[in-house]
Amino acid sequence: MRQLGVVIVLIVLAVAGWGSAFSIHQEATVWKQRYENLSEQFSSLQSRYADLENAYASLSWNYSELQSDYDSLSLEYHGLQEDYQTLQGEYYDLLDRYNGLVNDWNKLVEDYNSFIDEYNDLVNKYNNLSYKIELISQLYDPVKYKQTPFIAELKYWLRTDRTDQMEYVDPDYVCFHFAVTLMLHGRAHHYQIGVIYVHGYDIVTGEEFRHAINAIVTHEGLVYIEPQTDDIWWLESHQEITPGEAYEFPGFENPIYVQEVIIVFNY
Numbered sequence: 001m002r003q004l005g006v007v008i009v010l011i012v013l014a015v016a017g018w019g020s021a022f023s024i025h026q027e028a029t030v031w032k033q034r035y036e037n038l039s040e041q042f043s044s045l046q047s048r049y050a051d052l053e054n055a056y057a058s059l060s061w062n063y064s065e066l067q068s069d070y071d072s073l074s075l076e077y078h079g080l081q082e083d084y085q086t087l088q089g090e091y092y093d094l095l096d097r098y099n100g101l102v103n104d105w106n107k108l109v110e111d112y113n114s115f116i117d118e119y120n121d122l123v124n125k126y127n128n129l130s131y132k133i134e135l136i137s138q139l140y141d142p143v144k145y146k147q148t149p150f151i152a153e154l155k156y157w158l159r160t161d162r163t164d165q166m167e168y169v170d171p172d173y174v175c176f177h178f179a180v181t182l183m184l185h186g187r188a189h190h191y192q193i194g195v196i197y198v199h200g201y202d203i204v205t206g207e208e209f210r211h212a213i214n215a216i217v218t219h220e221g222l223v224y225i226e227p228q229t230d231d232i233w234w235l236e237s238h239q240e241i242t243p244g245e246a247y248e249f250p251g252f253e254n255p256i257y258v259q260e261v262i263i264v265f266n267y
Contacts, residue, residue: 140265147190150219151232154191158230161185168228176212176264178227183214183265191216193225194267196241199260203246209256211249215267222267226250 149157158164163182166173179195186193193216200209214225221238225231231250241247246255 142266143187143190143192145190146192148217148219149191151223154216154218154223154225155232157186157189157191158225158232161230163227164230175228179212179214180265182225182227186214186216192267195264196224196267197262197264198241198249198256198258199262200243200256200258202252202254203257204254209252212264213249217267 161182163178163185166178166181168174168178176195176197183193183195193214195212196215197212198209201207202209214227216223216225221234222240223232223234223238224241226233226249229251233250235241235247241258241261243258243260246257248255
C-alpha cells in the first residue's frame, strides 16, 4: 500500500515536472524569438547607425566645405563691402563733381545765350553801320552821271525843290540838316552839291557864328546856296570862302569874320 502511494507521488511529481519543463521550453522559445527579433532590430539599428555615421561624416565634410566657403565668401563680402563703401564715397565725389559740372554747363549755356544775343546785336549794328558807311561813301563819292548846271538852271531847280519849306526845329532839324537834305536832293538830280561848315563871328556884335551852307560848281563857277531860303550867291571871280576874311551871308545883317571852313561833303 505504501509502495502504491510512493508510485503515485512519483507519477504526480513526474507529471508536474514534465509540465514545468514544457512551460520552460515554451518560454525559452518565446525569449529566443524575442532575442532573434531584437538581434534583427539591433542589426538594423547598427546598419542605420552606420548609415547615419556615414551621413554625419558626409554632412560634417559638407559643413566643413560650406564653412570654408562661408569664410571665403565672408572675406569677399567684407572686401566687397569695403569696396562698396569706397565706391560709394567716390560716387558722392563724382556726384558733387557732376553737379558742379551741371552748374558750370548751365552757366556756360547762359553765357552762350548771352554771347549769341550780343553777337546778333553786333551783327545788327554791323549791318546798320555797313549801310551807313555805304551811304556815307556814296555821299563822299563823286556823283554818277554828273551834270554841271548853269546858274539859271540851278535857280529853276531850286524853285522846284522843297527843302526850303522844311521847318527849322532846334536841335532836331537845323541848318546842317537843311544843307544835307538839299545836297541829297541835288545829287539825285545828278548835281554835285556839297556841304561846307563855316565858323566865325559877327564883326559888329562879336556873336559867334556857326552855319552850314551848300556849294556847287556851275558853268559860271563856284556858287553858294543858303538851303533855308534858296538864295544863291558867290564871291568875286567865284572864289572860295577862306578863313581870315569877312563875308556877307544871306539872312545875316552884319558881315561875318570867318575863322574856319570845313568841307563836309565835296562839291
